Amino acid sequence: MEPGGELMSLFYILIFPGFAFLVAFGLFADFFDRKLVARLQNRQGPPWYQPLADMIKLLGKEDIITDHADRGIVNLVPLFGLASVAAAFLYVPLWSAEWPFAFTGDLIVILYLLTIPAFVLVLLGWYSPNPFGSLGTGRVITQLFGYEVPFALALLTPAIVAQSWQVTDLLRFQLMDTWFIAVVPVAFFVAVAALVGKLERIPFDTPHAETEIVEGPMTEYTGRKLALLKMMFQTEMVVGSALIAVIFLGGPYFPGLTTALAGTLAGPVVGFVVVLVKTLLMIFLLSLIKALFARLRIEQMVNWCLVWLTIPILLQILIILVLGAV
């Protein structure tokens, strides 16, 4: 790697399109979501700087650690959550299939890293003396049974079609063929619904159901830890939406525009803008779902996911395999 290479990598990882950009986009995505849900509910909604103001306020508050908690774990775990989500974002190709961090199997790595936030919540609820914490932890684990397998299978379905575990290969397939949403629409539906469960949004937000268990695993946490947790949720929404936009909605490719700008400097820039727009489209979909439905109980959620997510995605994979063999 040339001398400038390491510096370039650091820039990519920490500034753009890495951590700093992800946090900034996370704050914007949170505003976008809250404003949209508010307008759908016939309200005004917060101003654009509200998520940033919330972060600053939380960082200024006292960070309380209960006696029951293990200091080391409770201090480190929220950092791990945010770090894992930020690491997952590195492997999402944002402007072209020539992505510097791509490697064979990075789709599996993304899926693995995106499961860590759930365990962050489990550990935090476990180390909370509050009964709401343990109730929330139980629900987080139970909810995992509902969405984790369908989410993984839904993202693996395009991989089976394209015969590769690398996200950039999925992008190349979409450039040459059609977008995966047209090839495996069931997988798109399952991926979106499972993402709603992963992000713990209505209708699957029972692990931190405010009217039942206050904040669930996050009840006892305040100050910097709560800020990190909120940041983790916001960035997870961005990463999940960007992942689905890239894998199912064609990523940086826009019919006509991509071939016209191929090879030029404007190509990646326009591609990047296209990915941002598609990610916001996904967040729009998530916000619409949040405004439309009530909250399901935990056993209703798991049952629904079994019937409407796990079984359809298995059928979809079966169809793909049969069609592939034929």
Next chain:
Amino acid sequence: MGRITFPIGPQHPALKEPESFKITAEGERVVDADVRLGYNHRSIEAACQHRNYVRGQYLCERICGICSHIHCNTFARAVEELLDLEVPMRAKYIRTIVAELERIHSHLLWLGVAGHEVGFDTLFMYVWRDREIVQDLLELISGNRVNYGMATIGGAKMDLTPEIVSKCMEGCKLLLERTEYYKGVATTEGTFLKRVEGVGMLSQQQARELGAVGPTSRASNVPNDIRHDFPYDAYDQIQMEFEPITSDLCDVLGRTIVRVLETEQACRICLDLLPRLPEGDIQVRARPRVPEGETLVRCEAPRGELIYYMRSNGTDKPARVKVRTPSLANWPAALAMLDGAYVADVPITIASIDPCMACTDR
């Protein structure tokens, strides 16, 4: 599976007012529910004994913010019974109209809160936006959004001008449309139905045995409604078809439907009475010293049967005022509903009796 005991209240996002519940759960099933009431006790009944009837009425109106008029009204009716006073018909009409508008506001408030308890915030926002229609009407009539002070001992405080009457009719017609919409939402929205169907079951026999009142009992097919069974004020002047609204679903969905249909019925009652307001005075003079006697008056508050017992001793202060609020009567039924329920259903089940902790504790 380990048992966990966790508190809901006195401070909890599910409760709008403080009461203390101790829920013992095995996994997600409730095995034991205990309630401690009294966090809102303000000794209003004792305070009434040291105040004359006019100040006592003002105080009793503030037992509750949501059902303030009905307290004001029933207190006035109790004193009028003791004074053997006949209130002019126009005043009775005005009292009834304000009581029905209050019923609309209370039921819409409940529907929004119920939506919030099951995570359906969109319903909450829409219903409370439409509730502003009736709040504006009440402010137009009385000057206040709560604690209207429209009933005095001897009649009604303020008159309804023709402009106010026509605005009220417009508002009620708009509310009828909106109520149709919410009827649709309550009966067809899938995720909402999943949260309220089969939740908080209270059989008809349980409702009778535990003394449930109001929409809680009517949703278990017990057709008790004081407005229909023992009409007071202008309820016997209603010309339209007026039957107690019941449901045989016996669950939270039944209570939701009963309340939405009662809102519709209240709009129609207002539209029925408003154009037929009789001419005349709105007040008769009442003597400050009430002769010895005792009386018991009942009415149908938004939450159920409200009873006022009053004993007078010839002075201008009552010897005893006893208030039996409907929320107090519904608590045993609420605890019976929690038996074997899911933890996730506890907030909506408690909310389904429309508990008013301020009314409960006085």
